[in-house]
Structure formats: C-alpha cells, structure tokens
Amino acid sequence: MFERPDVGERAILVHIDFTSHDESEDPDEFQELVSSAGVEAVAVVTGSRKQPSPRLFVGEGKLDEIRDAISAYEADVVLFNHALSPSQERNIEHELKCRVLDRTGVILDIFAQRARTHEGKLQVELAQLEHMSTRLVRGWTHLERQKGGIGLRGPGETQLETDRRLLRERIKSINKRLDKVRRQRDQGRRARKRADIPTVSLVGYTNAGKSTLFNRVTTSTVYAADQLFATLDPTLRRLELPDIGPVVMADTVGFIRHLPHKLVEAFRATLEESTEASLLLHVIDCHDDRRDDNIEQVESVLAEIGADEIPVLQVFNKIDLLEDFAPRVDRNEEGIPVRAWVSAVSGKGLDELFDAIVERLAEDVVHHFVLLGPTDGKLRALLHEAGSVLSETYRDTGDTVLEIRLQNRDWQQILSRAGANEDSLRLEQGPA
Numbered sequence: 001m002f003e004r005p006d007v008g009e010r011a012i013l014v015h016i017d018f019t020s021h022d023e024s025e026d027p028d029e030f031q032e033l034v035s036s037a038g039v040e041a042v043a044v045v046t047g048s049r050k051q052p053s054p055r056l057f058v059g060e061g062k063l064d065e066i067r068d069a070i071s072a073y074e075a076d077v078v079l080f081n082h083a084l085s086p087s088q089e090r091n092i093e094h095e096l097k098c099r100v101l102d103r104t105g106v107i108l109d110i111f112a113q114r115a116r117t118h119e120g121k122l123q124v125e126l127a128q129l130e131h132m133s134t135r136l137v138r139g140w141t142h143l144e145r146q147k148g149g150i151g152l153r154g155p156g157e158t159q160l161e162t163d164r165r166l167l168r169e170r171i172k173s174i175n176k177r178l179d180k181v182r183r184q185r186d187q188g189r190r191a192r193k194r195a196d197i198p199t200v201s202l203v204g205y206t207n208a209g210k211s212t213l214f215n216r217v218t219t220s221t222v223y224a225a226d227q228l229f230a231t232l233d234p235t236l237r238r239l240e241l242p243d244i245g246p247v248v249m250a251d252t253v254g255f256i257r258h259l260p261h262k263l264v265e266a267f268r269a270t271l272e273e274s275t276e277a278s279l280l281l282h283v284i285d286c287h288d289d290r291r292d293d294n295i296e297q298v299e300s301v302l303a304e305i306g307a308d309e310i311p312v313l314q315v316f317n318k319i320d321l322l323e324d325f326a327p328r329v330d331r332n333e334e335g336i337p338v339r340a341w342v343s344a345v346s347g348k349g350l351d352e353l354f355d356a357i358v359e360r361l362a363e364d365v366v367h368h369f370v371l372l373g374p375t376d377g378k379l380r381a382l383l384h385e386a387g388s389v390l391s392e393t394y395r396d397t398g399d400t401v402l403e404i405r406l407q408n409r410d411w412q413q414i415l416s417r418a419g420a421n422e423d424s425l426r427l428e429q430g431p432a
Helices: 027-036 059-075 084-094 102-116 118-132 159-194 210-218 261-266 270-276 289-302 350-364 379-384 408-417
Strands: 010-019 040-049 077-080 098-099 201-202 237-240 245-251 279-285 313-315 328-331 337-342 365-370 389-394 399-405
Touching: 010 027, 010 059, 010 399, 027 102, 040 245, 059 084, 059 379, 077 365, 084 098, 084 313, 098 102, 098 313, 102 118, 102 350, 118 159, 201 328, 210 237, 210 350, 237 350, 245 261, 279 289, 279 350, 313 350, 328 350, 337 350, 379 399, 379 408, 399 408
Parallel strands: 010 040, 010 077, 077 098, 201 245, 201 279, 279 313, 313 337
Antiparallel strands: 237 245, 328 337, 365 399, 389 399
C-alpha cells in the first residue's frame, strides 16, 4: 500500500467519451472546475470506450498512459471527469500509486473552499462525509481490518468499524443541526408571507453572473469572480420596488451539469429559498456556446427541488460580450415579459429589467379611480399613508376622486381597516 501526499496541486485530468452514454461530461467545463479548485492541470488524457470497465473504469492501455503522464509531469493527483465507484477509485489508486478524485470529489473540494457561513460549512461537511462513507477502504494501511494471530485474537473494534461509527454519528449530528437551520429558515419565510413580502430568487448555471447582477440590483458587496461556484452561501437583501413595495431578493448557489444528487440533498435548505420564491430570475450567460444546454440543466435541477411551477423571468446576461446588441425585454403572446437582455457589469438594461420584474410581480396590482365622500376621511388617509395615491381631484359636490395603484392584498387590507365597501367606491372611468 502507499501513503498519500498531504497536498495535490499538480493534476492529470482524465476524460473518456463513452459511445454507450447519451450524455457526456464537458471537458472544457471540467478544466474550469479544476482551475476553480486552485489545482494546476499539467496534462489531459482523453480516450473513448464503449462503456466503463467495471474494475478500473479505463482499459489497461489507457491506465499505462495515465501512469506515464504522472511520471513525466511529476503529478501527485489524478482527476477523473466522471463519477467513479468506490471500488474503481480504490483500484485505480492501487495501480497508479497516486491520489485519485472523481468529478464529485472536485466539486466537493470547491464547495469546501467557498463555504463561509455556519450553514454552508455544515452542508459541505455533510456532503463530504456521505461521499467519504463509501470510500473508507482506501490507500491507508491503518484502515485495513486487524489481522488475527497469536496474541491478537479477542474482542475489539477494528479501525475501519470505528471510523464508520464515528462517521455515522457525525452525519447524524450535522443533520440535526441542519434541521434546526431549516426550521429557522421556514420561520423567516412564514414571517415574510404573513407580511406579504414577495421574494425574488436568482438561479442559474454557475458563473452566469448571478452575484454580479445581485450586487448591481441591491448595491451589495457579495463576492463575485469569474470562476465556478464563486458564491456558495445564500444571501438575502431587501429592496423597494415602485408599486410593489418591499421585496426580498435572494442569491443562491449556482447549478452545474450532472450536479451530484447528494449535493442537491445537502443544499436543500439553501435551495428551498428558490422553491418558496414569488418569482425566479433565471440568469443565463448569453455569450456561452453551451447556453441552451445550461438552461436545460438548471430547469432539470429546479424540477428536482420542486421549483418548476414558480413563475420565471429569464435574464440573458453579458450582452456586453456580444457585438452590436442593445438591451431589450422580450414578451410572449400575452404581452408578459419573459426575457430581459442585460449586462450586469456595465449596467446596461437594468432599468428595463427592473420594469420587467415590477410588471411580473404587479400582476396582482389594482389601478382604480375611487369616489370618496366627506365621511370617507379615514380611507383617504390610509391610502395616502400607503403612498398609493397617484392623483387627487376635487368636485364641486365636495366629493374627491382618487387615482390609486397598489397591490390588491394591500387594497383589501385598507378597505377592511376603513370599513369601506369596494363596489360603492370604484369608478368605471377617470374623473370627469
């Protein structure tokens, strides 16, 4: 057996195309992942097979090629752009005498570097432990079962069993703490619902520019960089929108092609911000050649977490990278905004985006002309207090016509507080 090095900064990347698979991983995206993890890719080994080898994933010839690359470039880690089974990972390490990580392991490493909040660190640790629990029998001799023999027989727990038990206990402890976090999040969401505050959640493929857009819209300073999974922890900000009032905007973790299911499970508490949103802003890198595929991947994850029924406004970002392209808003056959073209870096199109967000959230906004008599002073005061009066016209009879615009829920609450009847107040036309 062999002892692993403490660090692995020089990596050999392995990407195999399988003819029996309908979907394959993107080698360019994998190099971006590796770069985001802070690892230097010194060589890329590619190949094709009909299907993976059950024992070594690749063939003997390709294994020799990887071994030669390790020796030539003095690499200390081999990264596979695929999901390896625990036995395959163990067998490859035994053959290469080198540390081996699959695609999930690389993503977990990035997540571990990016987590900043207590909740984010818990979620990353949970995903790492669940991934590690199937890979305890690896390259360290101290994890092998104790050998029998004279003087060595008798009761006792093997090191491997001890590690498994400790892992189970730690996973159970983290799940309890995450349950507490989920309850706290649920309490916050219920409070926002009681206050009728809409939530706008930013979703999208990783590195589409969500955090840059979030900072532009909310004037925040969330970490944003041109790398995959630059933002991991969710961030909530409150802002005021005309005709809508207070709105909570949420920036969430980016999605990626074939996101491991365990990661989706571990980050469910974070992703639930999207499932409870009033509107999803699906941020898309319009300059990316894989734009359509990325959209499908995001929609797939949204369906997996139960957010596919929430209204969506697509935001095609990075129009500054396109030639002669002006910001605009596309509408469907019913005239509803469905797509906004913006540049979060330059700020182009943000005004149009704001208008589209307001329009989508204002589908329940009422615009009335109401006739108030001398005895309706309380209703008039409440409408002015809510800032919903657009104009006020006085008649010779002493009556007043108010032009109002506000959320229907606020309108109903004001009517209830004033003890007024809506049918007797509304006018079919403007003031005479």
